[in-house]
Amino acid sequence: MNSISLNADLAAISRLVVEGAMLIYTFAFLTFAYHLSQLASVKKSVRAGATKLQRIGIVLLAIAATVHGVGVVLRGIAASRVPWANMYEFSITGSFVVVLIFLTALAIKDIRLIATFVSGFSLLILGTADTIFYIEVKSLMPALQSYWLVIHVMVAVLATSFFNIAAALSIAYLFKTAKWVKASKLKVVDLMRRILALFPTEDKLERLSYRFNIIGFILWTFTLIAGAIWAERAWHRYWGWDTKEVWTFIIWTIYAGYLHANATRGWNGKRSAWLAVVGFVAILFNFTVVNLFFKGLHVYSGLK
Amino acid sequence: MPSSQPSNEDVIQPAIGLKGWLRWTWRQLTSMRTALILLLLLAAAAVPGSVFPQRSADPNGVTAYFDANPTLAPILDKIQMFDVYTSAWFSAIYILLFASLIGCVLPRTAAHARALRLPPVATPKNLKRMPAFKAVAVTGIKNQDELLAKAETLLKKQGYRVAREGEGSTGSVSAERGYLRETGNLIFHLSLIGVLIAVGVGGGMSYSGQRVLVEGESFVNNLAGYDSFSPGTFFNENQLVPFSVQLDKFEVDFYRDLTLKNKANAGTPTDFRAYVTTTMGSTGKKSAGLIRVNEPLSMPRANLYLTGNGYAPSITIRDAKGVVVYSGATAFLPQDKNYTSLGVIKVTDVPKQYGIISFFYPTVGELPSGALTSLYPDAAIPMLSMNIYQGDLGINGGQPKNVFALDVKNMKQIAGGKSGVKGLRLQLGETAVLPKNLGTVTFDGLRRFASLDVDYNPGGVWVLAFALLALAGVTTSLLVPRRRVWVRKTEAGFEMAALARGDDPALEKVVADLAAQLTPNKSKAKKVAKPATTDQPKETDE
Ligand code: HEM
Numbered sequence: 001m002n003s004i005s006l007n008a009d010l011a012a013i014s015r016l017v018v019e020g021a022m023l024i025y026t027f028a029f030l031t032f033a034y035h036l037s038q039l040a041s042v043k044k045s046v047r048a049g050a051t052k053l054q055r056i057g058i059v060l061l062a063i064a065a066t067v068h069g070v071g072v073v074l075r076g077i078a079a080s081r082v083p084w085a086n087m088y089e090f091s092i093t094g095s096f097v098v099v100l101i102f103l104t105a106l107a108i109k110d111i112r113l114i115a116t117f118v119s120g121f122s123l124l125i126l127g128t129a130d131t132i133f134y135i136e137v138k139s140l141m142p143a144l145q146s147y148w149l150v151i152h153v154m155v156a157v158l159a160t161s162f163f164n165i166a167a168a169l170s171i172a173y174l175f176k177t178a179k180w181v182k183a184s185k186l187k188v189v190d191l192m193r194r195i196l197a198l199f200p201t202e203d204k205l206e207r208l209s210y211r212f213n214i215i216g217f218i219l220w221t222f223t224l225i226a227g228a229i230w231a232e233r234a235w236h237r238y239w240g241w242d243t244k245e246v247w248t249f250i251i252w253t254i255y256a257g258y259l260h261a262n263a264t265r266g267w268n269g270k271r272s273a274w275l276a277v278v279g280f281v282a283i284l285f286n287f288t289v290v291n292l293f294f295k296g297l298h299v300y301s302g303l304k
Numbered sequence: 305m306p307s308s309q310p311s312n313e314d315v316i317q318p319a320i321g322l323k324g325w326l327r328w329t330w331r332q333l334t335s336m337r338t339a340l341i342l343l344l345l346l347a348a349a350a351v352p353g354s355v356f357p358q359r360s361a362d363p364n365g366v367t368a369y370f371d372a373n374p375t376l377a378p379i380l381d382k383i384q385m386f387d388v389y390t391s392a393w394f395s396a397i398y399i400l401l402f403a404s405l406i407g408c409v410l411p412r413t414a415a416h417a418r419a420l421r422l423p424p425v426a427t428p429k430n431l432k433r434m435p436a437f438k439a440v441a442v443t444g445i446k447n448q449d450e451l452l453a454k455a456e457t458l459l460k461k462q463g464y465r466v467a468r469e470g471e472g473s474t475g476s477v478s479a480e481r482g483y484l485r486e487t488g489n490l491i492f493h494l495s496l497i498g499v500l501i502a503v504g505v506g507g508g509m510s511y512s513g514q515r516v517l518v519e520g521e522s523f524v525n526n527l528a529g530y531d532s533f534s535p536g537t538f539f540n541e542n543q544l545v546p547f548s549v550q551l552d553k554f555e556v557d558f559y560r561d562l563t564l565k566n567k568a569n570a571g572t573p574t575d576f577r578a579y580v581t582t583t584m585g586s587t588g589k590k591s592a593g594l595i596r597v598n599e600p601l602s603m604p605r606a607n608l609y610l611t612g613n614g615y616a617p618s619i620t621i622r623d624a625k626g627v628v629v630y631s632g633a634t635a636f637l638p639q640d641k642n643y644t645s646l647g648v649i650k651v652t653d654v655p656k657q658y659g660i661i662s663f664f665y666p667t668v669g670e671l672p673s674g675a676l677t678s679l680y681p682d683a684a685i686p687m688l689s690m691n692i693y694q695g696d697l698g699i700n701g702g703q704p705k706n707v708f709a710l711d712v713k714n715m716k717q718i719a720g721g722k723s724g725v726k727g728l729r730l731q732l733g734e735t736a737v738l739p740k741n742l743g744t745v746t747f748d749g750l751r752r753f754a755s756l757d758v759d760y761n762p763g764g765v766w767v768l769a770f771a772l773l774a775l776a777g778v779t780t781s782l783l784v785p786r787r788r789v790w791v792r793k794t795e796a797g798f799e800m801a802a803l804a805r806g807d808d809p810a811l812e813k814v815v816a817d818l819a820a821q822l823t824p825n826k827s828k829a830k831k832v833a834k835p836a837t838t839d840q841p842k843e844t845d846e
Contacts, residue, residue, distance in 0.1 A: 006559075138572060139559045139572055139574050140574070141572065141573065141574075142573060142574065142575055142576050142596065142597035142598070143597050143598065145574075145575075145597070145598060146598045207807050207809075210807055211807070211809075214782040214783070217778070217782070218775070218778060218779050218782060218783075221774070221775050221778060222775060225768070225771045225772065225775060228767075228768075228771070229768065232764060233598050233599070233600065234597060234598050235609075236512070236600065236607070236609040236611065236757045236759045237512070237759065237761070238761075238764055238767065238768075239503075240360070240361055241353055241358060241360065241361055241388075241389050242361060243354040246350055246351075246353050246354040247354060249347075249350055250347045250350050250351065253343055253344075253346055253347040253350070254344070254347050256343050257340055257343040257344045257347065259782075260336060260339055260340040260343060261340055263336065263806075264336045264337055264340055266337070267337065267340060275344075290354065294354055294355075
């Protein structure tokens with residue numbers, strides 16, 4: 001309807017706020033990275049001072065997330081709808097949810113040591129969103145005007161965030177168990193080894209990753225079903241092997257394989273950790289390459 | 305496996321060798337590792353379908369690919385790269401996967417049904433070896449059995465199935481919970497079979513028909529009523545319920561920004577509305593309906609979807625004597641987001657056939673090169689341009705030709721291009737003179753058209769039902785913990801242990817809580833032993 005009001009000025013403010021959040025994320029990231037390097041120090045006195053740094057980093061991360069959240073909400077108000085209808089919006093909302101879930105999970109599980117990864121990754125997504133994906137607020141094309149946009153996409157964002165954290169844990173696991181890390185005499189690797197020694201045990205990393213992945217898998221299964229219901233409404237069939245549907249299926253199947261691997265002798269441990277990483281790479285691929293370069297209905301060229 | 309190696313005895317009794325071999329194959333097929341590898345293969349096999357255009361989803365893309373890669377395309381076609389999801393290799397993988405699934409899940413279902421009727425397993429001799437273990441010394445228990453009875457009640461309350469073994473000082477309680485975990489897992493896997501069957505059967509009984517309707521036109525729901533129609537394998541024509549649909553009016557909203565601040569958004573469509581009147585063939589009952597994107601119209605055994613729209617200029621052509629040789633509103637295909645549209649008019653009722661390739665510009669503007677373009681999708685300054693070709697239209701050959709294309713190979717251009725005669729340009733209401741004394745053409749009016757898709761798939765609700773069942777099953781299976789708990793009377797008090805299936809972060813806590821509840825007076829309880837294995841989760845800070 002023509003009554004939809006788009007507020008370009010507010011959108012510009014939202015962008016500034018998000019850029020402000022990026023600045024604070026940068027500080028948080030540097031603090032965490034510095035913290036890790038301090039922890040790995042051979043001197044005991046240096047290590048003792050590091051805990052404080054970590055606390056500062058968490059506070060910075062929380063502030064960054066708050067500012068980030070404000071930016072996301074403003075974007076939604078500027079567009080007078082949910083702020084996840086295009087790649088830019090999906091990126092800023094998604095990275096916000098990742099940080100939010102990470103901060104929430106901190107209250108339950110001690111996974112502070114992947115804070116460097118989480119803050120760095122969110123910063124990377126925001127940077128890409130701001131420089132490559134940015135577009136002005138636009139009204140929704142009719143195909144997207146559905147409450148399924150709210151449900152389907154929100155759950156996909158949530159699932160992605162859980163997979164993201166799980167992937168971080170699996171990567172840490174893979175480094176920790178890697179033979180070359182254990183054996184190498186290189187100085188850099190030695191530093192890395194000392195940092196990794198501070199991470200939870202291999203066993204624990206594996207289990208934590210599994211916890212996040214099972215939540216991610218349940219949410220992804222829902223995303224898949226919700227997508228099919230929406231496709232039945234919007235594209236007159238519930239499944240048509242559209243490129244985006246194909247990749248949703250591929251990702252689901254990889255994670256089903258991951259869950260099986262966990263229960264299969266000879267496949268748990270490293271191989272299943274690799275599957276968790278491959279699954280997440282497929283998610284990133286789906287969001288970037290498939291969105292930008294593959295032809296399909298999700299770019300919606302049918303109705304103009 | 306020995307039976308996989310044929311020996312002399314196998315030659316004498318080939319039946320056993322074959323049977324053994326079959327059993328071995330079956331055991332391999334239904335192993336967890338095979339399932340895992342088939343799942344990963346399926347994921348990998350799905351990838352090419354997103355790289356190459358698929359006939360089912362994008363037939364034009366396939367044609368274009370053949371044109372662009374004339375040597376490679378036929379090779380790819382041989383290995384079914386344009387029909388990945390119905391290809392022999394993709395089908396082979398999922399058929400094997402589902403065979404494995406059935407072979408794996410049916411025996412497990414039977415085993416689980418048996419387990420549900422059996423009491424929990426006997427208490428193991430050595431509880432210390434369990435991942436969570438605790439021994440508690442209690443003094444002054446009057447009745448030995450009282451404690452076990454209490455343990456029994458407590459565990460029952462927490463949803464455990466409980467069995468009591470022995471009496472007095474050697475008595476124990478064995479408890480198990482979380483049978484739902486296995487139930488959920490089985491429901492999940494069985495539902496996947498349901499999904500597959502519903503997809504297959506539903507797809508076979510489905511149909512999909514397309515029809516372009518200009519405002520004012522109507523069509524009847526039978527095979528002749530559609531421009532194109534694709535039935536499933538089991539479809540029969542009687543499935544089509546007789547009704548007709550008339551498109552009364554088609555409306556579009558475009559985003560208008562009078563401040564012109566948001567240029568990128570100006571002209572984006574924000575709503576499409578097709579107002580229709582439907583008439584039931586059996587009763588003649590008429591009713592009004594509205595079809596929008598995301599809001600199909602439900603008819604008996606048919607859903608009507610809006611899949612496209614555009615302009616249909618009304619054009620009348622008269623010959624030199626003033627006799628009407630062509631008249632009507634013709635759908636023009638939109639070419640860009642401002643609805644620059646392409647249409648083809650074939651004039652056959654004349655001594656020398658001719659065709660017109662025409663562009664329609666809803667809001668006409670001129671590019672620096674002099675070429676026309678459309679500046680805005682709404683019809684503010686509508687204009688038609690026409691190039692005319694004379695010659696064989698290819699219609700008399702009996703070959704059905706695409707109504708949106710004109711094959712000009714055997715035709716001579718007589719207006720526009722390099723023909724020496726300027727192409728025609730008409731504004732709404734104008735009449736222009738055709739070259740070669742062919743008569744006149746008038747742009748009388750402007751209507752819109754809607755492309756409708758009529759679809760029916762009775763399998764859809766079943767697919768959804770099984771998919772939701774699978775979701776419920778997998779959620780239960782992944783989140784419900786399954787564990788066994790044992791309590792045994794000892795000389796000094798009692799000992800207890802717990803064992804979980806899979807990862808269970810609460811295992812230690814379960815034992816600790818139970819110990820606390822069983823101890824009459826907390827101060828008297830004293831931990832005498834630590835868990836035998838310490839690899840169970842215990843959240844610690846760094
Ligand atoms: C279409 C193919 C299949 C899919 C998509 C699939 C998916 C899954 C998923 C998502 C899980 C984890 C959730 C749960 O435990 O319920 C799982 C677990 C399981 N699947 Fe499958 N599966 C398939 C085929 C099979 C086959 C063929 C077998 C038998 C060889 C099998 C045996 C199992 C078992 C035993 C578990 C439980 C593992 C555990 O204890 O954690 N599945 N499957």
